[in-house]
Amino acid sequence: MTAFDQSQAAYAAIMPVRTRAQRWRRRYGVAAVGAAIILLWILIAIGCPLLSRYSPNAVDVTIRLKPPSAAHWLGTDELGRDVLTRLLYGSRISLTTGIVVVILGAAFGTLAGGAAAFARGAAEELIMRTTDLVLCFPPIILALAIAAALGIGTLNTIIAMLIVWWPKFARLAHSLVLVQRSQEYVEAATVVGLKPARILLRHIVPNAIGPLIVLVTLDIGNAIITFAGLSFLGLGVVPPTPEWGSMVAEGRELVEQWWVAAFPGFAILTVVLGFNFLGDGVRDWLDPRARRK
Amino acid sequence: MARYIVSRLVLTMAMALLATLVIFLIANLVPGDPILAQLGDVAASNKAFVAEWRAKWGLDLPLLERYLIFLKGLAHGDLGISIASQRPVLEDIAQYAPATIELSTVGFLISVIIGVPLGMLAAIRRDSWVDHLARIISLIGVSSPTFWLAFIMLALFYGGLQIAPGPGRLDPIAFSPPTVTGLFLIDSLIAGDFSTFRDSAAHLVLPSLVLAAATLGLITRTTRASMLDNLHQDYVRVARAKGLAETSIVNGHVLPNALIPIVTLGGLAYANLLTGAVMTETVFSWPGLGRYTFRSAEALDFPAIMGITLVVAATYLIINLIIDLSYAVLDPRVAR
Numbered sequence: 343m344t345a346f347d348q349s350q351a352a353y354a355a356i357m358p359v360r361t362r363a364q365r366w367r368r369r370y371g372v373a374a375v376g377a378a379i380i381l382l383w384i385l386i387a388i389g390c391p392l393l394s395r396y397s398p399n400a401v402d403v404t405i406r407l408k409p410p411s412a413a414h415w416l417g418t419d420e421l422g423r424d425v426l427t428r429l430l431y432g433s434r435i436s437l438t439t440g441i442v443v444v445i446l447g448a449a450f451g452t453l454a455g456g457a458a459a460f461a462r463g464a465a466e467e468l469i470m471r472t473t474d475l476v477l478c479f480p481p482i483i484l485a486l487a488i489a490a491a492l493g494i495g496t497l498n499t500i501i502a503m504l505i506v507w508w509p510k511f512a513r514l515a516h517s518l519v520l521v522q523r524s525q526e527y528v529e530a531a532t533v534v535g536l537k538p539a540r541i542l543l544r545h546i547v548p549n550a551i552g553p554l555i556v557l558v559t560l561d562i563g564n565a566i567i568t569f570a571g572l573s574f575l576g577l578g579v580v581p582p583t584p585e586w587g588s589m590v591a592e593g594r595e596l597v598e599q600w601w602v603a604a605f606p607g608f609a610i611l612t613v614v615l616g617f618n619f620l621g622d623g624v625r626d627w628l629d630p631r632a633r634r635k
Numbered sequence: 636m637a638r639y640i641v642s643r644l645v646l647t648m649a650m651a652l653l654a655t656l657v658i659f660l661i662a663n664l665v666p667g668d669p670i671l672a673q674l675g676d677v678a679a680s681n682k683a684f685v686a687e688w689r690a691k692w693g694l695d696l697p698l699l700e701r702y703l704i705f706l707k708g709l710a711h712g713d714l715g716i717s718i719a720s721q722r723p724v725l726e727d728i729a730q731y732a733p734a735t736i737e738l739s740t741v742g743f744l745i746s747v748i749i750g751v752p753l754g755m756l757a758a759i760r761r762d763s764w765v766d767h768l769a770r771i772i773s774l775i776g777v778s779s780p781t782f783w784l785a786f787i788m789l790a791l792f793y794g795g796l797q798i799a800p801g802p803g804r805l806d807p808i809a810f811s812p813p814t815v816t817g818l819f820l821i822d823s824l825i826a827g828d829f830s831t832f833r834d835s836a837a838h839l840v841l842p843s844l845v846l847a848a849a850t851l852g853l854i855t856r857t858t859r860a861s862m863l864d865n866l867h868q869d870y871v872r873v874a875r876a877k878g879l880a881e882t883s884i885v886n887g888h889v890l891p892n893a894l895i896p897i898v899t900l901g902g903l904a905y906a907n908l909l910t911g912a913v914m915t916e917t918v919f920s921w922p923g924l925g926r927y928t929f930r931s932a933e934a935l936d937f938p939a940i941m942g943i944t945l946v947v948a949a950t951y952l953i954i955n956l957i958i959d960l961s962y963a964v965l966d967p968r969v970a971r
Binding site for chain 1: 650651653654657658661774775777778779780781782783784786787789790793794795906907913914917918928929932933935940943944947948951952
């Protein structure tokens with residue numbers, strides 16, 4: 343065995359040879375699975391009237407609490423409504439609220455945190471101490487109190503969630519912009535005479551946006567669980583709107599008729615898993631250090 | 636060091652106070668009416684009666700005056716009277732807190748006892764089946780809605796297999812042990828009542844597992860990441876080069892260095908468990924602070940909500956303080 347062969351063997355031992363498909367799977371596999379799950383749910387949310395021949399709110403007490411069968415794949419609930427149909431329609435509220443809360447929360451939080459880091463001084467202190475103040479409440483309790491005070495309803499619950507949602511984005515954006523603004527390219531841009539707003543939007547934001555995108559992706563799952571939780575407690579949607587959290591609540595006493603609560607909860611699990619997969623994958627792309635060798 | 640602790644404590648208390656102001660404003664500026672929420676339809680239509688109730692809780696006074704009354708009471712250790720239960724808020728909290736503390740402490744212990752070794756194994760045997768199993772467990776743990784997981788556990792182990800006891804802290808026919816700490820596990824041992832101890836331990840299994848699920852996922856992930864960061868450091872290579880056994884490298888060198896992120900997350904997770912018990916307590920009919928909070932929020936019982944917020948925010952801040960202080964113990968470089 344020559345020295346070259348030996349080094350080749352050692353190289354093969356640490357770097358196993360992979361086909362192109364294997365490499366693709368390693369690099370994008372998890373994110374692709376996540377994206378596929380989310381895409382599937384989005385298609386369901388758009389096309390649910392085509393997917394079921396029942397109406398989500400059609401009450402028929404003669405067939406109440408029937409177990410899964412050929413006519414009703416996931417059974418029927420206490421009012422004889424088709425669980426599968428309600429589950430498909432439920433994707434609309436869950437996806438919309440999750441995405442709306444995180445996008446609006448992230449937009450406001452990023453703006454506040456970014457502006458604070460860019461402005462410095464009293465404005466920074468004011469914004470960041472407000473952030474700390476909101477962060478020192480346990481989010482679910484604060485959201486619960488606000489949602490209860492505002493009254494039941496999808497919009498009110500979204501408002502309550504937004505109030506507790508923006509600070510984590512503010513804190514992240516603040517630290518990201520702080521790191522960027524001390525970089526030389528910002529100094530250079532200032533010297534060239536660019537306006538602060540342009541420096542912030544065209545130079546700092548593109549450099550700092552990676553971790554924000556990761557947090558947004560991971561957080562949508564979080565927001566979906568929280569909204570469903572508030573609905574489960576009776577604060578989210580007004581009945582009989584089909585929504586996963588309130589469907590679990592309707593079936594939670596029915597231990598014998600487990601299908602009423604089990605399937606909607608499983609739907610939440612799959613969507614949230616989808617966003618977690620996608621978020622993990624996006625993090626691996628954007629952060630080369632976290633990339634698996 | 637002592638000065639640092641005192642200044643942190645003062646700051647902590649100031650933040651908690653500010654937190655009550657926020658909650659006070661929220662509770663008073665939103666459209667809901669606690670009195671109307673509390674009274675029945677007949678009583679609510681009687682104007683004189685409603686006015687009398689408003690006066691009873693000082694709701695007819697100006698906003699600022701009401702907050703000052705609250706602060707004055709607070710200075711005397713009085714959190715006010717709950718509108719819903721008509722009892723002092725502090726008494727209510729003292730009654731419901733032990734159930735939550737017991738539940739979340741057991742849940743936290745489960746997630747640490749399983750999560751830390753699992754995360755360590757996953758890091759040491761990276762890309763092996765242990766690593767994949769740990770990833771699947773933690774992903775499902777953080778992605779499952781707690782209220783649904785609670786239902787599934789009850790339906791499966793109580794309704795279906797009938798090997799677990801039903802909701803509640805004890806059998807419906809059992810008497811609670813004489814109150815010393817309010818923690819049934821400890822109180823029953825003090826009373827020497829082993830059948831009650833077994834009963835309350837059995838009732839703790841399902842809810843604490845449910846509560847542990849999300850935390851378990853986070854602790855496993857953080858342990859794995861932090862161990863991986865350290866496993867490739869030069870000091871590990873040195874330890875290997877001088878011939879140390881792999882177990883003593885991992886337990887004696889890598890783990891202590893990897894602990895700080897784990898402790899940070901663990902502390903925050905514990906604080907979250909104390910408050911995140913709302914869902915678990917609802918499904919398992921657990922008479923704890925989570926249930927109490929939810930009922931108070933529903934009834935717009937703002938003296939109770941403010942009291943809970945104050946206690947909870949203080950707990951949060953104190954746990955944060957303990958985390959910061961523990962850095963100095965874990966890593967002498969921080970104290971310098």
